[in-house]
Amino acid sequence: xxxxxxxxxxxxxxxxxxxxxxxxxxxxxxxxxxxxxxxxxxxxxxxxxxxxxxxxxxxxxxxxxxxxxxxxxxxxxxxxxxxxxxxxxxxxxxxxxxxxxxxxxxxxxxxxxxxxxxxxxxxxxxxxxxxxxxxxxxxxxxxxxxxxxxxxxxxxxxxxxxxxxxxxxxxxxxxxxxxxxxxxxxxxxxxxxxxxxxxxxxxxxxxxxxxxxxxxxxxxxxxxxxxxxxxxxxxxxxx
Numbered sequence: 082x083x084x085x086x087x088x089x090x091x092x093x094x095x096x097x098x099x100x101x102x103x104x105x106x107x108x109x110x111x112x113x114x115x116x117x118x119x120x121x122x123x124x125x126x127x128x129x130x131x132x133x134x135x136x137x138x139x140x141x142x143x144x145x146x147x148x149x150x151x152x153x154x155x156x157x158x159x160x161x162x163x164x165x166x167x168x169x170x171x172x173x174x175x176x177x178x179x180x181x182x183x184x185x186x187x188x189x190x191x192x193x194x195x196x197x198x199x200x201x202x203x204x205x206x207x208x209x210x211x212x213x214x215x216x217x218x219x220x221x222x223x224x225x226x227x228x229x230x231x232x233x234x235x236x237x238x239x240x241x242x243x244x245x246x247x248x249x250x251x252x253x254x255x256x257x258x259x260x261x262x263x264x265x266x267x268x269x270x271x272x273x274x275x276x277x278x279x280x281x282x283x284x285x286x287x288x289x290x291x292x293x294x295x296x297x298x299x300x301x302x303x304x305x306x307x308x309x310x311x312x313x314x315x316x317x318x319x320x
Contacts, residue, residue: 084162086182089114089155091148095169096123102169103131109178110165114155116148146261150254156246164244172284173198173241181243181279194248194274197234198241200283214299222263222306229314230270234278238262241281248274260309267313271320
């Protein structure tokens with residue numbers, strides 16, 4: 082029997098992207114969850130006019146990590162086998178959803194717990210050139226993850242991922258912001274998750290997209306990432 086797959090999109094103030102992105106996602110995903118993380122624009126109104134999706138709303142904005150945590154909990158509670166997460170800014174390719182979900186349960190191998198999209202595993206025709214400081218920080222943090230955790234990642238921050246749902250119950254996600262993936266990686270290795278990367282195109286549509294507040298400063302953002310990672314490593318080492 083084929084695995085039950087849920088595709089989830091964390092959303093914050095994505096009014097302008099929702100209709101085209103969800104139309105494309107629904108071509109390749111039958112069960113779609115949108116986590117509206119306290120959007121202040123017309124996101125809620127647009128979502129109310131789209132049929133065939135489930136919407137969970139945070140009344141106030143909690144952060145990217147919080148939206149993903151809600152998606153994890155929903156997938157667990159509704160007994161899905163696989164959760165695919167994809168951002169709603171048009172920078173991921175929805176046509177890859179079925180292949181990424183299928184990669185969790187390969188025919189000739191043990192299942193993977195995380196199949197993580199990588200924009201740097203191989204080049205695709207038409208790939209974007211990423212903003213230099215974002216690429217630099219991604220490389221620095223990815224190298225830190227590899228050195229600290231014994232991983233061999235090429236992209237530590239891609240939001241396009243597929244998860245085997247059952248092991249998600251072991252995670253204790255408390256980092257609610259953009260550094261949540263670092264907490265995820267540390268806990269995944271601590272719990273012995275089986276991990277592989279999956280090549281996806283590199284697309285940047287909005288190079289000036291804001292992280293919000295002080296995180297728009299690259300040095301502060303890098304310090305924040307390092308702080309979260311060091312703290313999580315210490316917590317896991319103590320257990």
